[in-house]
Amino acid sequence: MRLTGDLHTHTTYSHGKATIEDNIKKAIEKGLEKIVISDHGSGHFLYGVKRAHWIEMRNMVNDMRKKYPNIEILLGVEANIVGVNGDIDVKDDEIHLYDVIYVGYHYGIIPHSIGDFFNFYLLNGLAKVFSGLKKRATQINTEALIKAMDQHPIFMITHPGAKVPVDIDKIAKKAAEKNIVLEINAHHGHLTRDDIKIAQKYNVKFAVNSDSHDLDSIGSVDKGLESIEYASIPIENIINVREE
Template sequence: MATKDKYKMTFDYHTHTTFSHGKGSIEDNVKAAIAAGLTGLAITDHGPGHLTYGVKRSDFPVMRTEIDRLKPLYPQLSIYLGVEANIISSGNYLDVTKAEFSDFDFVLGGYHYGIPHGYCVGNWLDAHHLAPGFYGKKLLIKNTDMTIKALYENDLKILTHPGDKGRFDIAAIAKACAETGTLMEISTWHAHLTTEEIKISAKTEAEFIVSSDAHTPDRVGSFMGGVDRALEAGLDVSRIVNIEEI
């Protein structure tokens, strides 16, 4: 039986819109979520620290107003305003301040290129094999350290695509997620968590979430690739908070 015939996604808490570098409006994503049979949706555009496509801080209240407008029009769907904050190596280890957390229903955190104070140049060079053996061990330590500090310093709902775009100690990060109650994302857009990373993370008490990371409305509610990876890793699907067996 195909994954889509055996399982369903109940909510998708990682989607993007034109407020960062998505291709659809908030309402476009809402309509797509309803068409996909979801009961919950979060709009989580990229944090404001990204140099090319971060959401503008001045747009936070604009987005909130739009979501408040849409809620009574689509009562069958719970709509949340979030942000995918960027993990960095300074401050509170995110590009969203603790004071700004109150602007959102919840905050996601993830590592991306294009962020000052995030070892991006070193990670990019390492990933493209342009500095073999030079950055590896140091980056593993630095990347893991800032990620764990971001988890303990902030109340994050989801750690997005852990392991993507750098070297990370997934076992240590999974332990921190378990201790902080942060969901570990199995992305259907990125390759992480990989099957092997899921196996490592499953040895802790961490819980998981499958997300579409949709940058176009047609991908809202996408879950099959993430569930397939989880099943391949032997993860009990009951540990994925937004996936149900039909």
């Protein structure tokens, strides 16, 4: 099995250590055919890309396509869920900037309302300490993600089950229905091997990515490939690997 594209990489625009061009050059060096620059959505108060910078990134990616015509280069965003109603931190008039929109749960985002803060972020924090709250937190997290999948043009859910608990069965069912890819993230280890087995009940597609925050990690997905082998996912269900 060989990785054909790394669909999830970060740069200095959020909290990665390498530039857009560095990432592209490394991807070429590793023999990849495709790379997606996918920094954090603007709703993350530490790592989010400043809204004005997305236009700069868009122009940079367009320039890079001319400079490196032998690799497919896309601009993505790893958006955040900011409300229990499924709101994400990509505004309607920003959607056109991106080739692909991803959504994932992260800490450190600015919630839409006080209600979202209590129902969502505080609950997830408390659920880590008080296991009795985990069921309720899982339910709220899952419902918000499902609403997001219904409301926004999402290409992929990043590291499902990392950071906060979600019901993988329900997420996979909705993802299959909406043709949304589930990520096997080699950095976070989610989907886990067991989660992949649950998700495979549905005809859902997977992608295995590095989620690189530094140059050396670009295209490094060994941990993810191990999970794929363990869960024996048919290769045609993984969008960015090919049989050698």
